[in-house]
Amino acid sequence: MIQYLNVSKKYDGDIIAIDDITFQIDEGEFLFLVGSSGSGKTTVIRLLIREEKPTSGKIYFEDAEVTNLKRKHIYNLRRKVGVIFQDFKLIPELTAYENIAFAMEAAGRNDKEIQDKVPYLLEIVGLENRFKSFPYQLSGGEKQRVAIARAMANNPKLLIADEPTGNLDPDSAWDILQILSKINSWGTTVIMSTHESDFVNTLHKRVLKLENGKIIRDDKKGNYFEDLDEFSIKILQKDSDEAVKVEVPLEKEVLVDKVEPEIEVKKPTPKKKKDKKNDLDEKELLAKAKKIDISEIKFSAKVKKILLTEGYETLADIMESGIGKISEIKGLNDSEIKRIAKVITTFVNNL
Ligand code: ADP
Numbered sequence: 001m002i003q004y005l006n007v008s009k010k011y012d013g014d015i016i017a018i019d020d021i022t023f024q025i026d027e028g029e030f031l032f033l034v035g036s037s038g039s040g041k042t043t044v045i046r047l048l049i050r051e052e053k054p055t056s057g058k059i060y061f062e063d064a065e066v067t068n069l070k071r072k073h074i075y076n077l078r079r080k081v082g083v084i085f086q087d088f089k090l091i092p093e094l095t096a097y098e099n100i101a102f103a104m105e106a107a108g109r110n111d112k113e114i115q116d117k118v119p120y121l122l123e124i125v126g127l128e129n130r131f132k133s134f135p136y137q138l139s140g141g142e143k144q145r146v147a148i149a150r151a152m153a154n155n156p157k158l159l160i161a162d163e164p165t166g167n168l169d170p171d172s173a174w175d176i177l178q179i180l181s182k183i184n185s186w187g188t189t190v191i192m193s194t195h196e197s198d199f200v201n202t203l204h205k206r207v208l209k210l211e212n213g214k215i216i217r218d219d220k221k222g223n224y225f226e227d228l229d230e231f232s233i234k235i236l237q238k239d240s241d242e243a244v245k246v247e248v249p250l251e252k253e254v255l256v257d258k259v260e261p262e263i264e265v266k267k268p269t270p271k272k273k274k275d276k277k278n279d280l281d282e283k284e285l286l287a288k289a290k291k292i293d294i295s296e297i298k299f300s301a302k303v304k305k306i307l308l309t310e311g312y313e314t315l316a317d318i319m320e321s322g323i324g325k326i327s328e329i330k331g332l333n334d335s336e337i338k339r340i341a342k343v344i345t346t347f348v349n350n351l
C-alpha cells in the first residue's frame with residue numbers, strides 16, 4: 001500500500017532529517033513508528049502526505065507516486081488519509097459534533113450523511129454524551145478522541161497518528177491506543193508515531209524504529225523491552241480489561257469497505273452511499289470552487305490579504321488544504337478562521 005524507496009530529506013543548514021530509508025507498509029497493517037525526539041518520525045509522516053518533498057528517493061501510496069503528484073492529486077491523496085496530532089488541532093469555537101460535521105461538510109457530504117454518521121463516530125470513541133461539548137470543556141484524552149472521530153469521518157484508508165499520546169496521562173494514552181487498535185481491526189491501516197517506544201509492546205504490532213533519520217529496527221511483532229520508563233511501566237502494568245470500552249459500531253460499513261469487522265455488529269445498517277458518487281461530488285465541488293476567487297468572497301480585507309500572501313487564490317485552494325492547515329496560518333484569529341470555515345460550509349451546502 002505504501003512504499004518508501006531510498007528516501008532522504010535534508011533541510012537547510014545540512015540537517016539530515018531522513019537518511020536513505022526503504023520500507024513498505026501493507027494494507028491493514030498497524031505500524032508503530034518509534035524513536036526519540038528529533039529522530040525523524042514527523043518528517044516520515046509529512047513526506048507521506050506531501051507536506052514536504054524528499055530531497056531524494058520515491059514514495060508510493062497505492063498506485064500514485066506521492067513525490068510526483070500535482071496539486072489536485074495531492075487533494076485526492078489526503079482524502080484517503082486521516083491524520084491526528086499531539087496537539088489535537090480541534091477548532092475551538094466548534095463543539096465536538098460540529099468539529100466532525102465540519103470535516104464532513106468540507107469533503108462534500110450532505111446533511112443526511114452527516115446527521116447519520118457523526119453520532120456513530122462519537123459513539124466509537126466513547127463520547128456519545130459529549131456532542132455539545134466545546135474543546136475547552138474536554139480533557140486531553142477526550143479531545144484526542146474527538147480528533148480521531150474527525151479523522152475517520154471521511155472513511156480514510158490510512159489513519160496516521162503523530163505522537164497522539166504525547167500530551168496525555170497514561171490512562172488516556174491507553175484509551176487512545178485501544179481505539180486506534182480497534183479501528184485497525186476493522187481494516188483501516190494505522191501508522192502511529194511515539195517516542196515512548198516501550199508501551200508499543202502491549203499491542204504486539206510492527207515496530208519501526210528510527211534513529212538520526214535511519215531505520216535501526218523493523219520488528220514485525222513489536223517484542224522488545226528496553227529501558228522501560230515510568231510512563232511505559234504504568235501502561236504495561238495496567239489491566240487491559242480496565243481499558244475504555246469502545247462501543248461496537250452500528251454501521252460496520254462506515255469505517256471500511258469490504259473488510260469484515262472482527263466483532264459482532266449490533267444494529268442493522270442503512271446502506272452507505274457509494275464512494276463513486278462522493279468522488280464525483282467532490283470533483284464537481286472543487287471545479288466550482290476553483291471559479292471563486294478569494295477576492296470575490298466576503299472576507300475582510302485583512303483576511304483576503306493574508307490568504308493571497310499565503311498563495312491561496314481560489315476557494316478550491318482553501319478547501320484542498322483543509323481548515324486544519326488554514327488555522328495554522330499566522331495572523332488569522334479564531335473568529336476569522338471560523339468565518340473561513342463558515343464560507344466553505346455555506347458553499348458546500350448550497351451547491
Ligand atoms: P521527530 O518527529 O522524530 O521528533 P522530526 O521529523 O520532527 O523528528 O525531525 C527530524 C530532524 O529534522 C530534527 O533534527 C529536526 O530538528 C529537523 N527538522 C524537522 N523539520 C525541520 C524543518 N522544517 N527545518 C529544519 N529542520 C527540521
Ligand code: MG
Nearest residue numbers: 041042043163
Ligand atoms: Mg515529531
